[in-house]
Amino acid sequence: MFINTINNKENLKVSIPLTKGTEKTRIKRRTILNEYGIPVSTKKEPFTQKCYVEWQIGYDVIKSDTEKLENTTMPNFSFIGANGKEKTLYELSEYIKYFYEWGIITNQTLFNLKNYLLSLNNTDFLENNSELSIKRTHPIDKEINGFNFMFTQVEYPLLVYRFGDYEIVAEIKITEKQYAIGTQPMLYLCFPITELENSAKLIGRTAKTKEFANFVIDRKNIFVFVEMLKLFGTLSSNHNKDIISIIDVIINS
Numbered sequence: 001m002f003i004n005t006i007n008n009k010e011n012l013k014v015s016i017p018l019t020k021g022t023e024k025t026r027i028k029r030r031t032i033l034n035e036y037g038i039p040v041s042t043k044k045e046p047f048t049q050k051c052y053v054e055w056q057i058g059y060d061v062i063k064s065d066t067e068k069l070e071n072t073t074m075p076n077f078s079f080i081g082a083n084g085k086e087k088t089l090y091e092l093s094e095y096i097k098y099f100y101e102w103g104i105i106t107n108q109t110l111f112n113l114k115n116y117l118l119s120l121n122n123t124d125f126l127e128n129n130s131e132l133s134i135k136r137t138h139p140i141d142k143e144i145n146g147f148n149f150m151f152t153q154v155e156y157p158l159l160v161y162r163f164g165d166y167e168i169v170a171e172i173k174i175t176e177k178q179y180a181i182g183t184q185p186m187l188y189l190c191f192p193i194t195e196l197e198n199s200a201k202l203i204g205r206t207a208k209t210k211e212f213a214n215f216v217i218d219r220k221n222i223f224v225f226v227e228m229l230k231l232f233g234t235l236s237s238n239h240n241k242d243i244i245s246i247i248d249v250i251i252n253s
Contacts, residue, residue: 001025001055001091002071004214009102011218012095016053016196018042018207025055027193027207033160033169037190042207047193049203053215054171055189059232059246061090077253079245082238092225092232093246099222100250107251109226114247117233117240126185127236132157132174134183161231163224167192170231185235189228191215 001024005013017025019042028037029050040051060079061068063086069075072090074097081087089097099105126132135155142151159172168191177184193199197214217225233243 001057003073003094006073006098009104011216012098013197013214013216014095015212016055016215018202018211018213019209024058025053027051028054033162043209044206046204046206047202049192049194051193052190053193053196055191056186057092057189057228058090059092059229060087060242062086063088077249079249081245082241087242089246089249092228093250095217095222095225096229097250097253099217099219104219104222105226110247110251113226113230113233114244116230117244117247120234120240122237124234125236125240126159126172126174126234127183132159132185134174134176161227163227166221166224168195168221168224170228172231172235187228187232187235189224 001014001016003012004015005011007013018027027040027042027047029040029048030037030052031050037052037054040047060081061072062081063069063075063078068090069088072088072094074089074094077088077097079087096105100110122128134157137153139150139152142149157174161170161172163169168189171188171190173186173188174183175186176182193202193213195215196202197216199213202213229243229246233240
């Protein structure tokens with residue numbers, strides 16, 4: 001995602017792709033909030049009121065990654081991430097930095113957030129919460145189409161956090177680590193397509209080739225992104241260190 005419009009002290013407009021499902025965003029469909037969303041082929045299936053955006057929002061970018069670095073409007077800030085790499089602000093932290101500079105997010109808000117994150121113990125992080133483990137049933141024999149299988153059901157924990165009365169929610173999915181042993185919590189920002197600018201023009205039609213729509217961030221919903229930053233800081237010790245470093249950059253730069 002990238003910021004395409006900056007209205008000083010008013011809002012930011014972030015471009016959301018409507019046609020290309022990536023590892024970052026997808027258009028999905030569901031009937032109720034805690035239902036598992038089904039991906040929508042938006043060039044073939046019309047948008048409906050049941051469609052929503054699933055956005056694996058980021059909070060930084062590695063400065064050596066020149067391709068991704070082009071997507072931030074703040075390439076010149078710097079901090080060392082928990083992985084030892086030099087990073088700068090991007091997406092979540094980028095938006096918060098603008099609203100902090102505009103005086104809409106206060107020093108006290110960020111100080112309180114930092115102190116909360118500093119107060120967390122290792123056992124408080126979601127990656128260490130035993131209640132959020134992936135569950136597998138005992139395997140049983142099951143014959144299907146002439147094949148004798150060992151059948152096991154796997155349950156993945158899902159946490160849904162609703163931001164007040166908004167239809168915008170955060171989803172935390174516990175999944176296996178892709179390249180290592182263990183599990184990891186993945187954080188997504190989810191909102192109905194009706195939250196997109198000019199969304200009335202989307203309902204009932206399919207998406208155009210390479211079409212984007214704007215998600216408007218303003219003083220009314222910026223608190224959602226502050227809460228997302230706080231949620232990120234509770235996922236793991238590495239996330240926690242990153243978010244604390246980001247807060248320091250926002251306040252001191």
